[in-house]
Amino acid sequence: MEEILARASKAAEEAEVFLVTSEETPVEFETNRLKHIQSKQNSTVALRIIKNGRIGYATSTRLDDIEELISNALATAEFGTEARFTLPPLTPYPEIKIFNPDIEKVTLEQMAELGQGMIDILTRHTPELICEARVIRTVTDVTIINSHGGQADYKQSVFIAAIEGQLIRDTDMLFVGEHQSSCHPLLEIDDITRRVLQQLEWARENAPVSTKSMPVVFTPHGIVSAFAGPLIAAFNGKTVLEGASPIGKKQGQLVFDKRLSLRDDPTIDYRPGSSPCDDEAVPSEVTPLIAEGKVSNFLYDLQTAALANTRSTGNGHRNQGGQPSPAPGAFVVTPGDTSFDDMVRDIKEGLVVEQLMGATQGNVLGGDFSGNVLLGYKVEGGKIIGRVKDTMVSGNIYQLLKHVAAIGSDTRWIGGFLSTPSIYCSSVSVASR
């Protein structure tokens, strides 16, 4: 790595080397039984240079072919974007715990038992349920060095347990599922199975829906499938810089409900979305995005921040070996004080949406979503009475989140990147056949 940096620094004005190595062990179950164990070893080195003021970029899976890596970076620098930033010097990083060595002590047997345990609990409840489960352990090492003396390295552990169940009666199909992730080994599965059992109970009957506007509670999963895509796009500093974000010029303005607050927080201990720094070695920090309904900040990497005359918020992330670009570490919605049960009790006729399928295929930048309810329930007279089918839920997040009926107290993590309570919207467009 040092050799790549030394040689690249000679060929260009500035250079940065990013090395990530990971070892991932997925244990996979199909049709209620263990099917597949994998071991995935990966290493990628990325070289970013600034030559004649322009950015060059190359990646390789081979650490030993320095010549080719440098020549590829130089070739692209000829046409590259004008660099407007300087690489960070040696800086102190916040102390964020994201590695638990216990994860390496978890055996294949334990992982297999964990997966089978989830399946057994669910199939005891519903014997016809066909489950796929995954238990995945990953350890990742990241090192970044640059020609300004900047240097960062960290090790992260991530453990994921996930289960999806499928129940088919004639041509009527029901999909249930839940997953959890942590930097700790997840050896307790009760929370996962409890939630899936609840889904099965609520979906026991099918319930009819009429085509009209009605109150809808979006559960944390529902929020991921309907709201997360538009929000991530809108708070991306790059979208803002281009004038393509609907909230780009509304900093400080009340755009959302006063009770709604959202922050990007990659500093929480033992969360998969956390790290001491971003992929450009800029220290991680908490960035408020919506503060009591007001648009407060956007997410920036080094280059976008320089173009926008602001500073990086430590959100330069590399997606699949690409160049750093603004992306959230972890979105955290501040919980409210209404319980999920109270929200449901308040609804005369409406829906609870757990999962929208294909919701963000439309005009995501404009905040539109429209999706088929993959898992959702009909509420009548304050009670969940069954599952809805062949139903589309559509809306625009800026219209819906301007005034919400309530924000839930039932906050939790969905995957590694979003923590949110349920959100209760008073009028959402529903179409059904």
Place this chain on the structure above:
Amino acid sequence: MAGIEAISHQLAEAIKGQDADYVEARLTEGESSSITYRGRKLESIGRNTATGGNVRALVKGGWGFVCFNDFDNLPEKVSLAVNQARFVGKETSQLAPIEPAVEIVPSTIGEDPKAVPLAEKKQLLDEYNDIICGYPKIQTSMVSYSDSHRKTIFLNSAGSRIEQERRDTALRLAAIAASNGEVQQAGISLGGLNDFGAVRGLHSQAEQLAKRAVDLLSAPQVKGGEYTVVLDPILAGVFTHEAFGHLSEADFVYENDSLREIMTLGKTFGEAHLNIVDTATLPGLRGSYKYDDEGVPATKNYLIREGKLVGRLHSRETAAKMNEKPTGNARAINYRHPPIVRMTNTYIEPSTTSFGDMIGDIKEGVYAKNWYGGVTSMEMFTFSAGEAYMIRNGKIAELLRPVVLTGNVFNTLVHIDAIGNDLDMNQGGGCGKGGQSPLPCSNGSPHIRISTCLIGGR
């Protein structure tokens, strides 16, 4: 480090004589370039090289899989895969028999993307981007281009050794229009196998795209509900892929008795005019190849013939377990993944109805065009049109905001009441499944009419 040629001979030795029912390995070396623009600015340009391999082992019905970037200690990697498989395996291994193949597949090539200098690629993209950005009321653009060249050597414990190469080119152009806090976008995706020519000459399409994004700003939203819907060849292709194609992937079905029942061969799925094919054997299409990633030769498969279910897509394992013939549809997106059952080029065969006849007797309906995306969950699908118009009294009427169509595949296939005579293949898509995305696929269809389909709206 040695090239994959040399490594392949060591690995071929290492996978022999293992205490396993079956062992295979794949080695890949490849390079790719990408260029992206956002607005007038070139956003990024990069070059990547990747070399890696994997070993997959089967013991008593259980699979082990190891992938790696370094080629040290190959025998250890093989043993790890075999041991994992043994840990899993408690049944009997079943694989449909195939003849071992030893072949170097020559790559047929149009214009090699690798031979086009970076400066020329950039010039072409500059031209498209300038057209989009120069259009009045266009706020910004997104252009992403990538090409890759990959060589793969497949080996298995029965003595197969297959060397294949492919060069993929993919381009997406998107125009984003904004006014009064409203943002609308329009995009197209294109691609080609072994031919850079697929992304040349798109200047007028770039302009149309910009115009459509701007027009969408003042377009009304469709009222949600059920409509008679006409799909253009691109969207009908996506529909075929999403709504039906995934159900034909045998890995969804083979161990699931209820689904097997639903997907019983011979069952009627549509009217007699409906024929759906999947085949990797057509030259130049993105989903094409000679051998799949299990070393099985590609075949042409009718999935629906004259409205009846007649076939499905298989890996060696699903074929054996369902007592059907392997079809050569086990594909892996790269060496970091084991092959799973995937589509290749999937299309509805043309019939005889002209477009004019198809819309002629529709009083109020929706004409949905162009691909924006689609997902499926077995019986339910949603797919979105990048462009849509009302049909009024047999004529194409006003432009609509993008629409999302959804439905139940079983009802919808039956409701296809007209199939056009104008088959066209869509090369822009990539398919995602089991964390492997985007896999090069193509799909196509003539114009089709669905007598009733649910459309989301406000």
